[in-house]
Amino acid sequence: MEAAIFCPSGTMTNQIAIKCFTQPLDELIADQTAHVYRYEGGGIAFNSAVSTRLLNGYRGILTAEMIAPEINAENIHYPHTSLVVLENTVNKGGGACYSLNQIAPIASLCKERGLKLHLDGARIFNALAHTGDKAVDYGNYFDGISVCLSKGLGAPVGSVLLADKATIKYARRIRKVLGGGMRQAGFLAAAGIFALDHHVERLQIDHAHARILAEELANCPLVSNIIPVETNIVLFDTIELADTVLNKLAAKGIKAGSTDKHRIRFVTHLDVHADQVEYVVSVLKSLS
The missing domain is CATH 3.90.1150.10 (Aspartate Aminotransferase, domain 1)
Structure with a gap:
C-alpha cells in the first residue's frame, strides 16, 4: 500500500473503493452477509451501477473454490466480473476472521483472472490479534483496504482507505463528490493516529x-x-x-x-x- 485517505465512515471508504475498482455494468462478488451489500444503503448499485453476486460462505468466510465458478465468462449477456470484496472480521459471522493463509489463494485467483480484491477491514486489527498475522503483509494481497478507526480502536470517528497512489488520487475526487472532503479534519485524524499507537495491543x-x-x-x-x-x-x-x-x-x-x-x-x-x-x-x- 502506497497511500491512504481519511473518510468520515467505513461505508464511504468501501463505496469509494468499489467505484475505483469497477465500471458501470460490472459485477462484484461478496458474501451474502457482507456489510457492503446489507448495510450500505444499496450504494453498490446507486454509486457505481454495479450488480452483486452473493455467495454463502460459512460465517461469511469465502474460499477461492467458492469464488472461481462464480466469475462470469466474457459474454454480452453477463455482467463483467471485476471485483471481489472480503470482510475481516465478519460482522454477521460473529467476528469470524480470515487468516492470510486463507486469503492468499483468493488473491492468487483474482490476479490470475484479472479481478481486483478489496478488503472491508473495519475490524482488521481484531483479526490480526486473533491470527497473529502482520498488518504490513496485507498489502501484498489486496488492491484496497478499508480500516475503521472508531470500532475496536476506539477513535471517535473515521475510516481510512489504503491503496496505491493512482487509486488514492482518483479516490480523493470520489470522496469530494460524495461529500467527504471535510475541512479541519486533522484533529479527527489525530485521534485515529492515537488509537493506532495505543489501542491495538489491548x-x-x-x-x-x-x-x-x-x-x-x-x-x-x-x-x-x-x-x-x-x-x-x-x-x-x-x-x-x-x-x-x-x-x-x-x-x-x-x-x-x-x-x-x-x-x-x-x-x-x-x-x-x-x-x-x-x-x-x-x-x-x-x-x-
Missing part, C-alpha cells in the same frame, strides 16, 4: 472479555445456542424472543442489540471493563 483484552461472556452464557437458562467466539463479537440465541430479553437487560442498565428474532449480539470494546462483564453475566443468569 484488543486482546476485548477478546478475553468476549470469551468469558460466551463461557458464562452456556450456563444461562435463557440461552439456547452460542456461536463460537473468535474475536470481540458474541452472538447467542435465546429461548424467549430477543426483544423480550433485551428489554429485561435494559431494565438493568445493559444495552445490546439483536440480529434476528431470537439472536442477541454483544460486542466488547475498550469501554467495557472486567467488572462490567461480570455484572452482565450475573444479570443474565438471574433472568428466567
